[in-house]
Amino acid sequence: MAIRVEDVLRREYKLPNMILQSGQLLSGAVLAYETFGRLSASRDNAILVCHALTGDTHAGGTAENPGWWEGLIGPGKAIDTNRYFVICANVLGGCYGSTGPGSINPADGRFYGMRFPTVTIRDMVHAQYHLVRSFGIDRLYSVIGGSMGGMQVFEWAVTYPDMVETYIPLATAGKFSSMGIAFNNVMRQAIYNDPEWLNGDYYGITFPEKGLNLARRLGMITYRSFDLYEERFGLSMVPTDDPFAMESEFQVEKYLSYQGKKLVQRFDANTYLYLLKAMDLHDISRGRGDYKQVLDRIKGKALMVGIDSDFLFPARELFDTAELLKAMGKQVIYREMQSIHGHDAFLIEFEIMNEWVGEFLESGGSR
Structure with missing residues (x-):
């Protein structure tokens, strides 16, 4: 079932001045975002969806305008918009409404181009944090994403551990590889x-x-x-x-x-x-010390999904991270998808994704 038109809203959020991970100041930036479903009165049903490299805000959608994760988001699906309030923002540095190199620099009225400051996954997450807090949300029920979106999930889990109840990184890693x-x-x-x-x-x-x-x-x-x-x-x-x-x-x-x-x-x-x-600069331990110690910051329950045919993010990367977290006493479920589709299986294999993600969210992260 598709999401009702009235339950899909596209908006723009003006960010406060931000000191980026590089030390540069970014002023006057905005985040484009869409929401799907309704925020509960207690504001405890929000799920943040983080998109991959060329994704956009339109993760869910209507019958007339399907989203890129249509198979996973909507009434009766794993991310059920009758139950959850779903937020998906175009990343800082993107080109689907958020401020990026293709935006006009308010300081001189010219396109930023390569004068735009370097943006990291951590910067993207800081920007999303401001957006989430603008809704009066103190704690996200879940953060989910695959590939570059999964990088954001890891960064959320270690940067704002008290704000994430459950997190679901898919086909990704806590730090990028030399390959x-x-x-x-x-x-x-x-x-x-x-x-x-x-x-x-x-x-x-x-x-x-x-x-x-x-x-x-x-x-x-x-x-x-x-x-x-x-x-x-x-x-x-x-x-x-x-x-x-x-x-x-x-x-x-x-x-x-x-x-x-x-x-x-x-x-x-x-x-x-x-x-x-x-993506190249992604490393949750950058500037923070030992990788294992940084992982120990994580408090939420996790579902980690690797893909057996993933060439870009070999499944063993997520498996090894899950084992490290388990050894620290963290609540982590690791599942490995058997798929011919390679890295992009998280955008294709909706039957098993609905089963695993739906069960995890339904149980509060216990299964």
Whole structure:
């Protein structure tokens, strides 16, 4: 069942002046957000949904305008909007209504471009904190997200441990990997080397379409799995009179081209650069000391979900973190999804996701 139109609200929240993790001051910033469902009189039914790299505020949706997590959010689903008040904000640094490099700098009336300050996952969470408190919410029932969204979940759990009753990180880690940074580096170089990038000052002039297209193609390789590509494409070619011609294409190449073109139509290249950097810098222990000691700050109950075919965030990362937390006496449930879909399974495998997430939320984090 879809969410009723009257239960979906899109708004903008003006943030207070923020000192970012880098030490820079950001003034006049806003967060775009959507809410789904109704906040209870006791304000104890709020769930914060954190989106991934190219996500937006529209996690849930109506029959006419479905959300990107439509299979998980809505009446009768795991995140039941008849019971919970769901908040989803576009991250600080994003391009779906929140202040980012594609925004106008109020100080000089110009697009920020690469003059926008570096934003980290921790900064995103601080901004979300201000938004959540603006509703008069003292404690979130849950924080949930996958991939870059899961990074935010971890940061919430250690930065505001008294505000999180349960948390659900999916296909993610408490700190990024050198392999992930390596892939992000190549994606950034694809944009930097597009002549249309113009050092980030392309707004109103042109757009680094080829660079962002290529970056997305590489990303899509890391989001899927070997078995999925083999099953879906194999060595099938796009019909051609001459398969030996250099311009002939395999179906998997056509698919990557399609995905690249789709992203170019809906996302900003500078934002892509900034959010990749935020992922690279993600480490809940940065500036805080030993990683295990920082994990010990966590107080809420956790459901951690790894994916057996995840190439970008190998499931063992979440498993090892769950074991560390259990050894500290924390209440943690670890589940591993068996899926051919790779990293993006958390956006696809809704049957098992509804079962696991729904059971966890229903039980207050005990199962």
